[in-house]
Amino acid sequence: MKRSSEQILTEWLVINCQMGDVIAMQKLLKIWYPKLLRYAFRQIGDQQKSEDAVQNALETMSAKLNKLKDSAAFPKWIYQILHHKCVDIIRQNQRQKNIVNSYQEFVYSENEYLLNSKTEDNLCFDEMVNHLPTEIYQLVHLYYLEGLSVVEIQQVLDIPLGTVKSRLHHARKLIRNNLTGD
Template sequence: MRTEKEKALDTYLAAAARTGDRQALGRLAERWHPRLLAHAYRLTGEKQLAADTAQEAWTDILRDLPSLDNAAAFPAWALRIVSRRCARSIRGRQRHRAGEAALAREERHGAETDNEPETQSEMATIGRAIDELPRRQRAVLALFYTEGLRVAEIAAAMDIAPGTVKTRLMHARNKLRARLEGETT
């Protein structure tokens, strides 16, 4: 979760980059590329597609940054660009992606059952439960808890209505609760 200092730094860097400051742009990219890449991965489920999509998103970000009116909105704005790029990529590769994702889940599930000790840490259990959520719920959950974005910021980042964000959060929490309670009983 980003602190107030980090938010202020991001706002400053976005404002400076918007005016053409190359050093600020470099620092902004250094700070935000891993987050944008992680967001792309949450949405696509494929490392290479996520890397390609995040890189393409930077092209859009660099092109449109001078027109960003509110530098404080950079995180949601950049995440939204990534979300749109991911949606475009997913639409184009939907059939291929579905087959690969099914295979990857089977391989991951097989590896989990073969290699895990009987007693698992709570974080590993929660991580697996999160991995089983639908990708859209995973993305909203991660933006809310990991990135510390508010519902309105997530809505802007994912280009969906705030009510949809709340619904996805509710369903994700309910599924996690049911899954985790089922494992403890």
């Protein structure tokens, strides 16, 4: 798979962060914070709690970044950390509110979802996937927007590989139906 300039820049910044470059860390956060916040918000549905999840993930990232051996694995690694932080917050919310299905019952307004504005192509993509179920959206986001492989997604979400593949297939079918109006 061809690597984008952003992927190469991320790898370079990660290596520099591991060497203690504070400016590289600031640049890395500038690139990744909006992506992580958008992903967390989609999972949690609450802006403040999404920011908390991202903050927790970034704290873990800064503490353990030196242990990351392959800078190219950073996207998978950080999304895996964030996914676990989101799950922790969701479980905490469920205990506090005693609502079993709160994770899948949130609704997004277009303005909140587009909080960290994207390019026109990504806006069209967002319109196509905006109404997908959360577990399907996770896969589509990680696979198409972040370029993670199905194996990396399986590791991030901690679900069977066959489930990842079948959900991606189902997502493609749903998007195709949305495009054709079926």
